[in-house]
Amino acid sequence: MSRFQLPLTPSVAGAQPPAPVKGATGLVRIEDLPPAASPQHSCDICKGDGLAFSAQGEVAHAKPCDCIRPCERCLDTGTVTAIVDGTVRTGRCRCRRVHDRSRLYSAAGIPGRYAQASFATYSQGILLHSRNDPASMKCLTEMSGWLGRWGKEHENRGLVLHGAVGRGKTHLLVAVVRNLIVRHGIRARFVEFTRLLGQLKAGYSEGKSGAMVIDPLVEVPVLAIDELGKGRMTDWELTVIDEVISRRYNAMACTLGSTNFAPARATGATPVNAAAVNITAQTLGDRVGDRVYSRLEEMCDFVELAGPDFRSIQRR
Numbered sequence: 001m002s003r004f005q006l007p008l009t010p011s012v013a014g015a016q017p018p019a020p021v022k023g024a025t026g027l028v029r030i031e032d033l034p035p036a037a038s039p040q041h042s043c044d045i046c047k048g049d050g051l052a053f054s055a056q057g058e059v060a061h062a063k064p065c066d067c068i069r070p071c072e073r074c075l076d077t078g079t080v081t082a083i084v085d086g087t088v089r090t091g092r093c094r095c096r097r098v099h100d101r102s103r104l105y106s107a108a109g110i111p112g113r114y115a116q117a118s119f120a121t122y123s124q125g126i127l128l129h130s131r132n133d134p135a136s137m138k139c140l141t142e143m144s145g146w147l148g149r150w151g152k153e154h155e156n157r158g159l160v161l162h163g164a165v166g167r168g169k170t171h172l173l174v175a176v177v178r179n180l181i182v183r184h185g186i187r188a189r190f191v192e193f194t195r196l197l198g199q200l201k202a203g204y205s206e207g208k209s210g211a212m213v214i215d216p217l218v219e220v221p222v223l224a225i226d227e228l229g230k231g232r233m234t235d236w237e238l239t240v241i242d243e244v245i246s247r248r249y250n251a252m253a254c255t256l257g258s259t260n261f262a263p264a265r266a267t268g269a270t271p272v273n274a275a276a277v278n279i280t281a282q283t284l285g286d287r288v289g290d291r292v293y294s295r296l297e298e299m300c301d302f303v304e305l306a307g308p309d310f311r312s313i314q315r316r
């Protein structure tokens with residue numbers, strides 16, 4: 001039997017023999033197939049990553065960039081059948097990678113207003129507004145070091161960005177999540193702390209079980225919690241956050257975060273107003289409890305984002 005007559009599926013008794021397959025995805029050796037569709041490195045929209053980002057309501061979405069041409073390798077079916085070492089094999093075409101990653105990004109819950117947030121846009125902000133501010137540059141260097149270690153160590157350590165309001169912590173946290181999805185294809189979830197608590201509370205009031213509410217937050221490989229410690233922390237909320245962090249700790253799952261509070265154990269300082277956001281006398285330990293704080297300390301690298309206040313610079 002010539003290589004062009006190999007059946008795609010085992011033939012059934014009495015069935016007509018399959019017609020010879022013709023065209024670019026016919027049964028040829030895998031090394032003779034045309035290359036899979038890929039993004040243009042010179043593309044102004046995706047910069048070669050293959051994804052175009054936009055805000056759709058409250059949530060940021062990604063779609064495959066228009067610079068990607070139809071795929072000659074799989075004829076846009078997503079599946080390739082070819083001869084590998086003398087055997088017919090069927091597998092997914094590598095052009096699907098960008099589709100997979102656009103779905104991962106769109107499901108991550110990144111706020112719509114941060115749809116364009118990336119390391120590139122953060123660096124441009126530093127250049128434009130603060131002329132290579134050394135504190136921000138130092139933070140960027142630490143972040144790229146952390147990302148460079150991703151996947152190379154047995155356990156992927158988490159990361160908590162801390163610093164005063166207006167330094168761009170949320171922008172950077174989104175940039176980390178985006179990088180992990182776009183470069184590494186990691187499933188991740190981004191959530192703002194008070195919203196997370198609100199969602200948990202809503203889940204319980206809808207009659208969902210504790211497992212239904214908490215399990216998705218424990219099972220996601222990367223959970224990014226923005227504004228850790230913000231809001232009015234009731235005993236119930238503290239118990240829930242303790243469970244999420246403890247279970248992620250036990251599962252050695254990667255947890256990311258940002259906070260306005262100093263990364264230190266509880267001092268006992270009381271807030272002037274429990275709902276206020278920026279209470280510098282309090283530490284992260286005061287806000288989330290020492291047990292959660294010490295777990296975070298073990299799981300995560302803490303990176304300070306000092307530098308100028310972008311919000312006040314932009315108002316000048």
Ligand SMILES: [Zn+2]
Pocket residue numbers: 039040043044045046047048050051065066067068
């Ligand atoms: Zn493009």
Ligand SMILES: [Zn+2]
Pocket residue numbers: 036037071072073074075076077078079093094095096
């Ligand atoms: Zn393809």
